Amino acid sequence: MPKAKKKSVKKTVKKAANKSAKSAATKKAIKTSKVRAGAKKSGEIGGEILLQPPRGMRDLLPGEQSYWSQIRRVLSRMALEYGFGRIDTPAVEYANLFIRSIGSGTDIVDKEMYLFSSRGGGDKLALRPEFTASIARAYLQHGMNVLAKPVKLFSTGPVYRYDRPQEGRYREHFQANFDIFGEQDPILDAQLIQLAHRVMASLGIKNIQFQVNSIGCPKCRKEYQDLLVAYFESKKQKLCQNCKKRLETNPLRILDCKEDKCIQVASAAPQSIDRLCPECRVHFKNLLEYLDELDLPYMINPKLVRGLNYYTKTVFEIWSGDENERKYSLGGGGRYDYLIEELGGEHTPAVGFALGMDRVVQEMKRVHARTHVEPKPQVFLAQLGDLAKKKSLKTFAELQKNGILTAESFGRGSLKSQLRVADKLGVQITLIIGQKEALDGTVIVKDMVSGTQETVGMDKLVLSVKKILKNNVIVSRNGE
Numbered sequence: 001m002p003k004a005k006k007k008s009v010k011k012t013v014k015k016a017a018n019k020s021a022k023s024a025a026t027k028k029a030i031k032t033s034k035v036r037a038g039a040k041k042s043g044e045i046g047g048e049i050l051l052q053p054p055r056g057m058r059d060l061l062p063g064e065q066s067y068w069s070q071i072r073r074v075l076s077r078m079a080l081e082y083g084f085g086r087i088d089t090p091a092v093e094y095a096n097l098f099i100r101s102i103g104s105g106t107d108i109v110d111k112e113m114y115l116f117s118s119r120g121g122g123d124k125l126a127l128r129p130e131f132t133a134s135i136a137r138a139y140l141q142h143g144m145n146v147l148a149k150p151v152k153l154f155s156t157g158p159v160y161r162y163d164r165p166q167e168g169r170y171r172e173h174f175q176a177n178f179d180i181f182g183e184q185d186p187i188l189d190a191q192l193i194q195l196a197h198r199v200m201a202s203l204g205i206k207n208i209q210f211q212v213n214s215i216g217c218p219k220c221r222k223e224y225q226d227l228l229v230a231y232f233e234s235k236k237q238k239l240c241q242n243c244k245k246r247l248e249t250n251p252l253r254i255l256d257c258k259e260d261k262c263i264q265v266a267s268a269a270p271q272s273i274d275r276l277c278p279e280c281r282v283h284f285k286n287l288l289e290y291l292d293e294l295d296l297p298y299m300i301n302p303k304l305v306r307g308l309n310y311y312t313k314t315v316f317e318i319w320s321g322d323e324n325e326r327k328y329s330l331g332g333g334g335r336y337d338y339l340i341e342e343l344g345g346e347h348t349p350a351v352g353f354a355l356g357m358d359r360v361v362q363e364m365k366r367v368h369a370r371t372h373v374e375p376k377p378q379v380f381l382a383q384l385g386d387l388a389k390k391k392s393l394k395t396f397a398e399l400q401k402n403g404i405l406t407a408e409s410f411g412r413g414s415l416k417s418q419l420r421v422a423d424k425l426g427v428q429i430t431l432i433i434g435q436k437e438a439l440d441g442t443v444i445v446k447d448m449v450s451g452t453q454e455t456v457g458m459d460k461l462v463l464s465v466k467k468i469l470k471n472n473v474i475v476s477r478n479g480e
């Protein structure tokens, strides 16, 4: 938290404390906490309690949920249409799973992974920085190789990367992940890209472009990598410090370095698509033919390599363009034909992609996309008196069970203040149970649209409410 903000929170706490009757005790507590804060740094156990989550993480408040509901609905719908089964894996795995599959020498493993030891120190654990390694682990563990191919798995949830937080990039962010196991054919790569395109279109995000590339298989990539290393060695003095290191650990990543001088060097570097073996070349050619057939907006980007070592052949990203033509990635994926084998399984070609949900939500806001709005209650239940209050919870549940979304303000005693809440909500019907009604087993049903009211027996309540709601719909339709 910035210093100024911290101060103001404290001030507010102090102000509130001064007003309170227990102000002396509270003052003392604040004093103690100040002393403690001086002794221990924030974030340390025993230190000051900061009213905020760790840096790079945030709350998704109710006001923002309509975007998230919409994206979740679209994703579930697409998963169903394309035959994906839902899978949920833990957010924590043994660190080795990610180190071995994503690979050392990558930014994710070397710099961005949250690593910790379990209590007692025996197990080295990690917060998942991505999904695919976990999904592949689950595929093997649960013997999904015996299932009919392809096996299609879909997942959503938080992933964690210790990266520099910036707009649209959080240390805890949310991904939707689609993986297909057991098929070699590029038609599946194309189908995944089609799926991604449909997700975007359904969300109202029209201005997107797919970047595609093939980085070859272990056979042809070795040769290409040697060529690339030789090229960058000859220009080593022009590379940034990071890329000088990457030359030893992960030379492919130099191609997507964001430093100007590296971009310049990389522009003349040999391209992987010129060095593909016959099998990889045919695979890539077929993929492009499928994309042409689908009429999808794509571009071959020879510099696209993705930051994970398990990729082979196809890699792709979904880029969004705004008015100023600035492009950023909303997600990406590729083929990983050897990952299952590397984790100890039989040879299983596979392809997958992940969508950055936070980025997609940001893009939805930018293009003013339609969101999913939950229905608002049209009925308000008010009560007056002890007996009525006792009956109200049961009546409330009865209405909800019958599909009548109902609001209430049971904590308030006076009828007037309850009706004020009903008024604010703009409901169509107000139900009132008073002392007399509670004794008689009746309810006053007030139609707020027509202004009429009647007293009905508890057993007729649902029917009566439904009738008014139905009539009002017809009236408002006719009025349009």
Ligand SMILES: [Zn+2]
Residues within 6 Å of the ligand: 216, 217, 218, 219, 220, 221, 276, 277, 278, 279, 280, 281
């Ligand atoms: Zn190859």
Ligand SMILES: [Zn+2]
Residues within 6 Å of the ligand: 239, 240, 241, 242, 243, 254, 257, 258, 259, 262
């Ligand atoms: Zn660089």
